[in-house]
Amino acid sequence: MPRRALDNPIVPAVLGLLLEQPSHPHQILADLRERSDHHAAAITRGTLYNTVAALAEAGWIASTGRERSGNRPERTVYALTDEGRHELVRRLDSQIRTPEREFSRFLGAVAHLGALGTRGAAEALAERARRLRQRTADDEERLARALAAGVPRLHVIEAEYALCLARAETAWIDSVIDDLRTGSLTSPTGPATSAPR
Numbered sequence: 001m002p003r004r005a006l007d008n009p010i011v012p013a014v015l016g017l018l019l020e021q022p023s024h025p026h027q028i029l030a031d032l033r034e035r036s037d038h039h040a041a042a043i044t045r046g047t048l049y050n051t052v053a054a055l056a057e058a059g060w061i062a063s064t065g066r067e068r069s070g071n072r073p074e075r076t077v078y079a080l081t082d083e084g085r086h087e088l089v090r091r092l093d094s095q096i097r098t099p100e101r102e103f104s105r106f107l108g109a110v111a112h113l114g115a116l117g118t119r120g121a122a123e124a125l126a127e128r129a130r131r132l133r134q135r136t137a138d139d140e141e142r143l144a145r146a147l148a149a150g151v152p153r154l155h156v157i158e159a160e161y162a163l164c165l166a167r168a169e170t171a172w173i174d175s176v177i178d179d180l181r182t183g184s185l186t187s188p189t190g191p192a193t194s195a196p197r
Contacts, residue, residue: 005054010043012095014051015060015080015088020155022064024075025052035156052078060084122180129173136166 010032017028029048055061055078062081066074080088106128113121143159153160179185 005050006058008047008051008054010048010051011055012088012091014048014055015084016092018061018078018080019085019088022077022079024067024077025049026075028052035159055084058083058087060087118180118186122177125173125177125180129170129177132166132170132173136163136170139163139166 013032014028017023017031023031025048029043029045032043032048052061056063060081061078061084064077064079066076068074113125116124139159140163143156143163146156146159147153176185
């Protein structure tokens with residue numbers, strides 16, 4: 001298994017789930033997708049199985065046996081090893097201590113916001129804000145349900161962080177829209193072409 005599989009950004013998430021309890025890859029995938037929209041979009045079954053194989057080869061996780069549920073095929077259950085727990089702690093400590101500039105597609109687009117023209121920029125941002133508000137409301141409900149169901153807050157703390165970022169982004173977008181509409185932020189040129197709808 002290539003060493004680069006251990007650099008996959010889902011490694012800490014997989015190790016973190018196995019810190020909670022031993023599990024098989026199918027359940028790990030379901031849990032990752034349930035807990036995070038980011039993981040739902042980024043993880044394929046093949047990627048997860050390759051990552052699990054790399055983690056096992058590195059000695060960070062180990063098989064604890066196989067289980068069968070109903071007519072489903074047997075599934076290998078994995079647990080975190082001491083070495084895997086050490087690696088998880090090392091990675092999390094580093095990632096939490098060290099802020100990194102993370103480039104998003106939105107940031108790249110905002111760098112050229114003026115190309116939309118003042119009106120086009122305000123309309124596009126207003127649509128984004130509307131969608132963010134809807135997603136934020138959905139995420140708030142999902143988080144509230146998880147907490148009400150007894151999921152420990154520390155197990156969903158990343159959802160709180162994501163909500164905080166979404167609220168901050170929405171507030172910033174609202175302020176930019178106001179600046180565009182009042183004329184305190186203007187586009188030096190009009191839109192090059194009409195944006196497709």
